[in-house]
Amino acid sequence: MKKPLLISGVSVSLLAMALTGCTPNNKGASDSDGTVSVTSTASECKLSTTEVKAGKTTFSVKNDGNEVTEFYVLAEDGLRILSEVENIGPSISRDLTVELAEGKYKTSCKPGMVGDGIVGDLTVTSNPDATAVSADEQALRDTAISQYTSYVKDQVEQLKTATGDFAEAYQSGDFEKARVLYPQARLHFERIEPVAESFGDLDPKLDAREADVEEGQEWTGWHKIEKDLWQPKPAENDGKTYTALTDAERTKVVEQLVTDTNSLYEKTRDVDLTVDQIANGAKGLLDEVTASKVTGEEEIWSHTDLSDFQGNVDGARVAFEDLRPIVEKKDSELASNIDEKFKDVQTLLDQHREGEGFVSYTELSEDQVRELSDSIDALSEPLSKLTGVVVS
Helix, strand or coil, rough: CCCCCCCCHHHHHHHHHHHHHCCCCCCCCCCHHHHHEEEEECCCCCCCCCCEEEEEEEEEEEECCCCEEEEEEECCCCEEEEEEEECCCCCCEEEEEEEEECEEEEEEHHHCCCCEEEEEEEEEECCCCCCCCCCCHHHHHHHHHHHHHHHHHHHHHHHHHHHHHHHHHHHCCCCEEEEEEEEHHHHHHHHHHHHHCCCCHHHHHCCCCHHHHCCCCCCCCCHHHHHHCCCCCCCCCCCCCCCCCHHHHHHHHHHHHHHHHHHHHHHHHCCCHHHHHHHHHHHHHHHHHHHCCCCCCCCCCCHHHHHHHHHHHHHHHHHHHHHHHHHHHEEEEEEEHHHHHHHHHHHHHCCCECCEECCCCHHHHHHHHHHHHHHHHHHHHHCCCCHHHHCC
């Protein structure tokens, strides 16, 4: 789960610039290789240009601040996330490759991964020199989009059903059954998390951890219920005795979970994806593992992190497999390398299975956690090249 991005459009964009002292960036062509340099600090999100030509663009994001930052490319309304790169540590640079059509967009840096972000405008102009996508490749793209879109819809349908079953058990007070159903339902969410994240504040409403909740923000969703199901001792709760939710509070939070899940279901009925979004989503799912699953921060009370881990890996693998015919045609060695690394990760995960799920994350030794982390890093390296190859 990523931190919430709360952006409401042009008025907030201008306000953010005024509050942070952000100055408009220079217009002009991107570098000859189609790269836009982005510098993120505590007060600025500076692009080397705010005008690029339609087609492939790579944003090379450098964090010159003191906090972890994120970078987003958003639709013109500032609400819909088209692509993102997260967890960019201080002094670290990371790339985000996208394929943009002519039109108006927003960009945003989010230092500290909290707040509204520092928002700016991006204009994509026509590109008469762009090489047209061949009919054969377009057919491969269309097939990949169709297949992955069907996968997303299927997973959200299963999520909706599983959430309903979980909600019924939790609300009725059958905590034992609810604890069993909890990771089973979340598995479907974790597989398609980048799509959920694209719908603005819907993802944090469903998946915010307690540590993610900002002052004045109501905590809702899976992890609030998780805490109530696996009630922490004072030592695990900032020294405070945990107070169980009342029946009324339990009803409120679980009904909101069902409502937000139904909203996700409705939004994905006509979801419109592109191949670069699918490819970036695959990498984003692995970033989720590195950021919170491997560290044990995602499921801090239930310790069902390995199930979430599996969901993220499943989603990334399906996205890659749908794009694989394109990658195979352009870089067969990369395709084979990614295949091999996915198998390595799955082999390690399978060692920790128990029944239909996984052992508690607390049962893993430091060496086993490190082994999983290293395997994800090994997969992330070739997978980071996926978008560039697909849209080249």
